[in-house]
Amino acid sequence: MKPSAYLAYVIIGGATAWEFPKVAFSPYDHDGNEQQQPIAPLEVDDNIDIITGSQFHGLKTFANLPYVNCFSDDEAATKRYDIAILGAPFDTSVTGRPGARYGPTGIRIGSQSEDVLHDWATIVDCGDARLTWLDNNVAFRQLDKSHKVVSSRPTANSTISKTPRILTLGGDHATTLSALRSAFVRWGQVSVIHFDSHIDTWRPDVLGGGISDYAGLNHGTFLHIAHEEGLIRNTSIHAGIRAPVIRKNSDIKNDKRCGFEIITARDIGKAGGIADIISKIKERVGNSGVYISVDIDVLDPAFAPATGTAEPGGWSTRELLTIIDGLRGLPVIGADVVEVSPVYDNKGETTGLAAAHIGLSLLSLMVAVPVKADANT
Numbered sequence: 423m424k425p426s427a428y429l430a431y432v433i434i435g436g437a438t439a440w441e442f443p444k445v446a447f448s449p450y451d452h453d454g455n456e457q458q459q460p461i462a463p464l465e466v467d468d469n470i471d472i473i474t475g476s477q478f479h480g481l482k483t484f485a486n487l488p489y490v491n492c493f494s495d496d497e498a499a500t501k502r503y504d505i506a507i508l509g510a511p512f513d514t515s516v517t518g519r520p521g522a523r524y525g526p527t528g529i530r531i532g533s534q535s536e537d538v539l540h541d542w543a544t545i546v547d548c549g550d551a552r553l554t555w556l557d558n559n560v561a562f563r564q565l566d567k568s569h570k571v572v573s574s575r576p577t578a579n580s581t582i583s584k585t586p587r588i589l590t591l592g593g594d595h596a597t598t599l600s601a602l603r604s605a606f607v608r609w610g611q612v613s614v615i616h617f618d619s620h621i622d623t624w625r626p627d628v629l630g631g632g633i634s635d636y637a638g639l640n641h642g643t644f645l646h647i648a649h650e651e652g653l654i655r656n657t658s659i660h661a662g663i664r665a666p667v668i669r670k671n672s673d674i675k676n677d678k679r680c681g682f683e684i685i686t687a688r689d690i691g692k693a694g695g696i697a698d699i700i701s702k703i704k705e706r707v708g709n710s711g712v713y714i715s716v717d718i719d720v721l722d723p724a725f726a727p728a729t730g731t732a733e734p735g736g737w738s739t740r741e742l743l744t745i746i747d748g749l750r751g752l753p754v755i756g757a758d759v760v761e762v763s764p765v766y767d768n769k770g771e772t773t774g775l776a777a778a779h780i781g782l783s784l785l786s787l788m789v790a791v792p793v794k795a796d797a798n799t
């Protein structure tokens with residue numbers, strides 16, 4: 423097709439404009455073949471903005487939040503924060519497919535077009551905890567300490583709260599145990615709102631096979647251990663459950679003993695639907711401080727294929743986001759999104775995008791209700 427006009431894109435004095443080329447140009451060479459138009463040289467403009475104006479720049483923090491090295495005493499003293507993002511790149515306690523060690527990076531990439539509503543809160547990304555992949559005992563001690571250090575820093579708005587809260591990006595689900603241990607030190611016992619297709623309260627001798635204590639701490643037993651350590655209240659609740667249990671009666675009995683009630687994935691199809699699920703969760707936790715843990719496998723694999731232990735029959739991303747947003751008003755003292763294994767994601771990075779948006783919703787709950795630290799701190 424013969425173009426009717428030949429234009430060059432030039433920049434003049436900071437403004438952009440389409441201009442006809444200044445040099446005479448024939449679209450055909452002397453043999454009558456089309457030839458490429460010469461590109462007009464761009465004028466260098468010293469006033470052009472190279473600082474702002476694009477999300478496609480810099481290192482990838484969650485939602486482009488500022489990075490603070492929260493592990494450095496000097497940096498944390500000057501760059502104060504109220505809510506911190508902390509990655510937990512760990513996946514050596516899974517029973518299914520590994521890969522969640524890349525979860526924090528995958529969620530950050532999925533979050534690049536998200537816009538965090540800060541309101542009163544200073545929110546930063548602390549990067550990832552430094553965790554060995556060779557020794558789980560050491561890795562958990564490293565993660566325990568990382569949570570305690572990050573939550574011990576002075577806040578930016580100390581009149582509102584003196585204790586920073588943390589949104590953790592997992593990591594396999596056992597990483598939640600470190601968050602709960604730290605939360606207990608800062609806030610006392612909390613109710614856990616646990617979105618997952620699995621109950622994760624299995625007795626270590628059942629799911630770990632009783633081989634060793636080391637084997638018994640894994641991504642299906644951490645809530646049992648959290649209960650045994652006295653970290654959580656018996657007003658906790660699972661939501662989205664659908665995976666089969668190992669021992670039909672005793673697993674559920676033990677789950678109750680650990681302080682949990684169950685909302686199944688299929689409860690969403692009952693008459694009250696989403697509204698009933700939201701009220702049941704709110705009723706269950708009452709006025710207690712809550713920790714919200716979202717295992718991405720609560721979503722159906724159609725919406726979140728990139729996870730280690732996928733279970734068909736789960737909620738859609740829209741349903742889950744509606745439920746989480748419906749929890750506004752609860753005092754959320756910490757939260758996480760875990761079990762994202764980007765290597766199993768599709769080309770559209772569906773799981774990473776979903777996890778990032780879930781993270782954003784969790785942050786919104788935390789910003790909506792500031793929580794003063796209790797007497798324990």
Ligand SMILES: [Mn+2]
Pocket residue numbers: 595618619620622641717761
């Ligand atoms: Mn889980």
